[in-house]
Amino acid sequence: MKLSFSTFYNLPSSEARYELALNLIYEKFQPAHCLIGKFIDSDTRVKTVAYAVDGVKSNYIIYDLEGTPCKDAKDSQSVCSISCNLQQMYAEDEILKIFDIDGYLGVTLRALDHKPIGIMVCLFDEQIEISSDDKHWFRELSLLVGAELNHNLELAAQEILVKQLAKGERIARLSSWSWNISRNTHIFSQEMRTLINYPCEEELGFEQFCDCLIGKDQKALRILMQKLRTGQLDQVDINVSHKDRNQFKGLFRVIGRVERSEEQEDERVFSATIQDITYIYSLNRQLELTNVVFEHATEAIMITDHENRVVMVNRAFERLTGYSDTELLGRNPSVLSSGQHDPEFYKKMWATLSSQNTWKGEIYNRRKNGQIFPEELTLNIVRDDQGDVLNYVAIFRDITEWKRNEAQLTFYANHEPLTALLNRRYFMDVVEQxxxxxxxxxxxxxxxxxxxxxxxxxxxxxxxxxxxxxxxxxxxxxxxxxxxxxxxxxxxxxxxxxxxxxxxxxxxxxxxxxxxxxxxxxxxxxxxxxxxxxxxxxxxxxxxxxxxxxxxxxxxxxxxxxxxxxxxxxxxxxNQDIQNAHLNKIALRDKLRAAIKQKLLNVYYQPIIEQNSGRIVKFEALVRWFDDQQGMISPGAFIPIAEEFGFIHQIGQFVLERACLDLRHMHDLGFTDVSVSVNRSVNEFKVSNNQFDLISKAVEQAGVPYESLTVEVTESMATNRYTWELLKDLRDKGVEIALDDFCTGYSSLSHIIDNQVDYLKIDKSFVDSLMQDKNKQIMISCLVSMAQQLGIKVIAEGVESQVQLQMLAELGCDHIQGYYYSPARPLNACIKLLEEFNARGESTILAEIKQRY
Missing domain, CATH: 3.30.70.270 (Reverse transcriptase/Diguanylate cyclase domain)
Structure with a gap:
């Protein structure tokens, strides 16, 4: 046994020692099963550290103690041996039944303080008898095995402690530092490398640690070290900033003190902890900043606990409400209630706050002096990790002035500033409502x-x-x-x-x-x-x-x-009818404006026939408008609109320029005896005072003789001195002047005599009633006679029948214009008509025209 025990101590590992113990037991007793186990789970279970079946090493097992002979062996102070009725005694032990065990030998393994730490067990598949010497041997072997198991458990506990300490250092971002002042040696824990990101393969000493500090803090720490070395100081508590590539990275707190070495009493050791307090420092700064903001915020802030009792208010709150913090601490905020909100209001507010953790709105509260004021209030809930309420935070501001300004802005937004009456926009809203x-x-x-x-x-x-x-x-x-x-x-x-x-x-x-x-x-x-x-x-x-x-x-x-x-x-x-007529006029105005802009107007020409010769001597240029939707629109419909809305000068100028160009075309075709007449409105003379230049420019650009152009003006212009002076200038150029719609206005014969014209045009209304009205026959007869004596030609407009034509011939009328001969035609139709006159003779063509119209 002594030799075996010597061998036991000299083995290199616990596993080998356990294996040797099982081999010695097997040589001694030949058990079917032999194991060494440690107690786990508060000594309720056994986990094997070595296990052999029939002397051969086997896998580790775990089993419950309760209901097994091992439970009795654990409670016993001596070796436990059972050699008969084993399965009957421990009927709940399934292992005994599975392996058909009939004999048991076991002893508790104990620590130095006799605390049970494990068990050594032999199981036999037959009944055995164990002598007292054998039990003694088994007992002595258990002491060796127990000492080994106790040593292993202590090592494991120390390893766990070291790991826990290392884990604690990592969590706390903490490192230990030991400086033997007498020997001038430094030892830093492993966490120090992590804190300063220092390579594991490189040596970490005091100089390397100092190198990671910024300059001023390096110097401060070295001064403290010198004072520790000389005994001027025996403890240190300092914050130093560390850096990474010369950039500020964080803050260390170094706390330590000088003590006597436990190993050598004459040696002094400085033991310290180095903690990275960057995050804590940042939190403290944030708390300080938050406190500054809290105290100096312009908004009132009130914090209550989970039972809605006031725990803190800021200065703005005190100013706005008139309450000091001491007056409100521990009280419910309902002391501020104005009484202007019903219970339903607060019920909805709390429901929203509870479900969404926030509520924002306007509320009326009461100051300490009883004054009620409006406030914009924001409520928030602060909860813990479990979702339970920690605090309620109320932030509000007095919006009395804002409400007053809002009312003023609303008033001015809805009212006209000069008269303070409603403005157009708001009035329309009121009318709609x-x-x-x-x-x-x-x-x-x-x-x-x-x-x-x-x-x-x-x-x-x-x-x-x-x-x-x-x-x-x-x-x-x-x-x-x-x-x-x-x-x-x-x-x-x-x-x-x-x-x-x-x-x-x-x-x-x-x-x-x-x-x-x-x-x-x-x-x-x-x-x-x-x-x-x-x-x-x-x-x-x-x-x-x-x-x-x-x-x-x-x-x-x-x-x-x-x-x-x-x-x-x-x-x-x-009146809807009047309005509809007005709207129609406006619609036609807009359409006419677009037609002018898009150049959709055309110029037609109605021939004027010389009565004696039957020749076409002149064409009157007349504007025509064909609309895709309405078809041909009567000049009687759109000319008055053009006069009213100021489009007449654009139309007149268009007709003038187009007529001059078309006349040039007719002259180029050989019809050089034909002239053209254009109408000019009195409004054109009002809008444009340069009518002389406009007419002259149109004639000269077209390259036609002035003598081939006739300007027709209405009788109402006869009394306008400026107009007649302008017409006289044109007449001096060779332009012929025709007085249109004669006998319908208020001109006098003296004006006609004083301001010579070349043509008088008898209005269609006279021609229409010529056969029924004897007075008009006399009047036309006198007019023709007077015109002939003055050298003025007379043109009868609107001649539509043979009877009218014959009567006008008898009265001496020179020229005929009207549907009896031809309506207004496009330029091409007029040229064709002129060509037919040349080819077939005037009398033949006139006869055909009379039959056609």
Missing amino acids: KISASRSCSHPCSLLFIGLDHFKEVNDIYGPEIGDKVLVSVAKRLKNGLRKQDTISRYGGDEFAILLDNTNEDSALLIANKLSDKLRQPYVFNELTIELSASTGVAQLDYKHRVTAAKFIRNAAHALESAKRNNRGNVALH
């Missing part, structure tokens, strides 16, 4: 659209400042003349719109006239007195058709236009 409300209950509703007459003259004469005063006075008069339920707005510069609620057409007219009377009263500003009138359009809401606010107002505006057209200072009721 009123239409919807009135439609559901069929209440009558009327709208007045009022425009000041000749207000521009007030601004032009007296200046905009007086004009503004007039507008303010008008607004006051209108507002004072209305009922509470009526709505008034300044719709535009000098226009006002009024919505009369629950008012029928008759009542609306009465109110409109009453307001007109008020506005006619003089406006007195110091010594200045201004008199004005206003025109008013009245529209009634039509429930039969869906009417928008814009349409309703437009109806009243059209009625206003009608009132101004009839007689300013008047009141007019909206």
Whole structure:
């Protein structure tokens, strides 16, 4: 045994020693199973560290102690041997049944303090008898094995402790540093390399550690080390900054003290910890910054605990509410309640806060002095990792001034600044809402659209400042003349719109006239007195058709236009037929403007026949407009519109230039005796004072003789001195002048004599009634006789029958124009007509024309 024990101690590993012990046991007892195990899981189970079956090493096993003979052996202070009825005694032990075990030998392995740490067991497949000497031998062997197991368990515990310490250092970003001052040796724990990212294969000493510090902190640490060495200091607590490639990376805290060495009492050792406190330092700075923000924020901040008791308020809160922190700490924030919100409001607020962790809105609270004020409030919940409420944070600001400004902005957004009346946009919204409300209950509703007459003259004469005063006075008069339920707005510069609620057409007219009377009263500003009138359009809401606010107002505006057209200072009721006619005119105006721009107008020519010779001596140039949708549009429809809206000068110039070019074309074809006449409107002379230049330019650019152009002007221009002077200049150039629509205006014979013309054109209206009206026959006869004596030719327009032609011939009329011979034709048709005249003779062609038309 001694030899075996000596061999046991000399083996290189615990595994070899355990194996030797099992071999010795097998040589001694030949058990079927032999094992050495350690107690685990609070000594309730056994895990083998060595196991042999029939003397052969086998895999490790784990089994429960309860209900096994090992449990009794553990509780026993001696060797436990059982040689009969083993399976009956331990019926719950399945291992005994599986391996058919009949004998058991076991002893508890103990630590130096006699604490059970494991067990050594032999299992036999037959009953055995163990002598006291054998038990003694087994006991002695268990002491050796127990000592080995205890040593291994202590080593494992130390390894676990070291790993836990290393893990703790990693978690805490902490390293240990030991400096033997007497020997001047430094030892850093492994974590130090991680903290400064130092290679594992390189030596880490004090100098290398210092190299990772920034310059000023290196110097400070070396000074402290010197003081530790000389005994001036015995402990250190310092923060030093470390760097990475000369850039600031973080902060270390070095804490240590000088102690006597445990190994050599005459040696002094400085033991320290080095912790990376960058994150902690950053958190502290953030906390300091947060505290500064908290204390100096302009918004009031209140923090309550999970039971909604006040734990903290800032200075802004104290200023806004009048409460100090000591007055509120521990109290519920309901002390601030204004009483202006019902329970349902707070119920919804808390429901939102609980589900979304935040709530934001406007709320009214009460200051300490009792004053109620509006605030914009944001609530947030702070929860822990388990989702439980830690705190409630309320941030709010007094929005009293903001509310006041908002009200002012809303007012100015909806009102016109000069008169403080509703502006156009908001008035339209009100009208739209009123239409919807009135439609559901069929209440009558009327709208007045009022425009000041000749207000521009007030601004032009007296200046905009007086004009503004007039507008303010008008607004006051209108507002004072209305009922509470009526709505008034300044719709535009000098226009006002009024919505009369629950008012029928008759009542609306009465109110409109009453307001007109008020506005006619003089406006007195110091010594200045201004008199004005206003025109008013009245529209009634039509429930039969869906009417928008814009349409309703437009109806009243059209009625206003009608009132101004009839007689300013008047009141007019909206008439759909008149409006439709006006809209049609506007539509035709827009279409005409586009046609002019896109050059869709054409020039047709109606021949003028010399009565005696039957020759075509002249063509009157007439504008024609063919529209893809409406077809040929009558000049009687669009010429007045052109006159009214200022397009006539564009049309006139187009016809003039086109006629001159077409005349040049006819002359080039050999029809040099033919001339062309163009109409000029009085408005053309008003718009353009350079008619002489425009006409001359058109003639010269076309390259036709001035003598081949006739300018037709209306009789109403005969009294205009400037026009006649311009026409005289043209006549001096060779241009012939024709007086159109003669006998329909108010010209005098003296004007005709004084301002010579080349042609007089008898209007179609005279020709139409020629056969029925003897007086007109006499008048034309006198006119022709007078013209012949003055050397003026006479052209009869609108001749449509043989009877008219014969009568005009008898009366001595020189020239005939009308459908009897030909309507207005395109240029190509006119050229063809001229060619036929040359080829077949005038009398033949005239006869065919008469039959054709």
